[in-house]
Amino acid sequence: MNCDDLGYGDVGCxxxxxxxxxxxxxxxxxxxxxxxxxxxSPVCSPSRAAMMTGCYPCRVGLETGCxxxxxxxxxxxxxxxxxxxxxxxxxxxxxxxxxIGKWHCGDQPExxxxxxxxxxxxxxxxxxxxxMSKNHPHFPPLPLMDQEEVIQEQPxxxxxxxxYMEQSVRFMRENRNGRFFLYLAHLHVHVPHYAPExxxxxxxxxxxxxxxxxxxxxxxxxxxxxxxxxxxxxxxVLFTSxxxxxxxxxxxxxxxxxxxxxTWEGGLRVPCIARWPGTIPAGTECAExxxxxxxxxxxxxxxxxxxxx
Numbered sequence: 288m289n290c291d292d293l294g295y296g297d298v299g300c301x302x303x304x305x306x307x308x309x310x311x312x313x314x315x316x317x318x319x320x321x322x323x324x325x326x327x328s329p330v331c332s333p334s335r336a337a338m339m340t341g342c343y344p345c346r347v348g349l350e351t352g353c354x355x356x357x358x359x360x361x362x363x364x365x366x367x368x369x370x371x372x373x374x375x376x377x378x379x380x381x382x383x384x385x386x387i388g389k390w391h392c393g394d395q396p397e398x399x400x401x402x403x404x405x406x407x408x409x410x411x412x413x414x415x416x417x418x419m420s421k422n423h424p425h426f427p428p429l430p431l432m433d434q435e436e437v438i439q440e441q442p443x444x445x446x447x448x449x450x451y452m453e454q455s456v457r458f459m460r461e462n463r464n465g466r467f468f469l470y471l472a473h474l475h476v477h478v479p480h481y482a483p484e485x486x487x488x489x490x491x492x493x494x495x496x497x498x499x500x501x502x503x504x505x506x507x508x509x510x511x512x513x514x515x516x517x518x519x520x521x522x523x524v525l526f527t528s529x530x531x532x533x534x535x536x537x538x539x540x541x542x543x544x545x546x547x548x549x550t551w552e553g554g555l556r557v558p559c560i561a562r563w564p565g566t567i568p569a570g571t572e573c574a575e576x577x578x579x580x581x582x583x584x585x586x587x588x589x590x591x592x593x594x595x596x
Contacts, residue, residue, distance in 0.1 A: 294532025296539035318562030329554030341583030365393015374404030388472035444481035
């Protein structure tokens with residue numbers, strides 16, 4: 288599970304006293320918490336490209352998008368279809384692959400996740416603030432995609448996370464007897480913040496706390512379903528964020544300096560938790576430096592595949 292702009296200090300097991308995250312905290316108690324985990328960029332397009340390919344962003348042509356450093360709607364660049372992704376490698380190993388949520392590695396047909404090893408996709412091609420709005424009247428309506436088809440324009444973002452979880456549960460149920468790779472890429476906690484009323488009413492940290500706590504709810508749903516399906520002990524689950532938190536009230540990168548968009552620790556160093564009952568020792572921590580670029584060779588080895596040279 289990959290969050291969008293979640294700060295290092297925004298969940299309980301990394302020090303938050305404002306946001307209630309019991310499911311994520313329980314995940315850390317049942318698995319391993321990494322305290323020196325880094326993304327390859329402090330903004331989303333390059334960090335996601337690096338995570339998908341195991342390469343530095345400049346190696347795959349996505350060290351920058353437009354003048355803000357990320358891809359905007361309609362840009363003519365993206366992750367080259369010739370690049371090998373985590374999904375490509377796992378698909379070759381017999382895994383069913385699906386991305387649910389934000390892609391942000393190119394919105395033109397040749398750059399979509401369905402051209403990069405994913406059998407299925409349901410979600411947004413870029414950030415949830417890149418739809419038509421008062422601040423961005425020149426943008427097209429925010430497109431919700433099913434495979435390569437736009438099924439809704441300007442979807443209700445307060446309902447989108449529940450739709451993502453419905454898709455996730457269905458995918459896990461359909462593939463319970465085989466191998467599957469689910470990449471759940473939240474719209475949360477990127478601005479604008481939309482959450483159902485029940486989260487808004489209970490938050491101690493305004494709208495930001497509400498979206499953090501809805502992310503935590505999704506982890507609860509995920510673990511309950513894995514246990515119900517009887518596949519909990521053969522499923523590796525990872526939780527992280529694409530970069531550090533933005534410099535806005537209520538968001539915490541503590542105790543780190545800097546924030547999203549900077550190369551101080553707060554821009555690149557993010558939470559990362561790994562849980563795999565019976566394989567990863569419970570209640571452990573690792574302070575060794577690792578990065579999201581380590582995912583691809585790690586997953587390839589676990590699947591019995593070789594990583595690209």
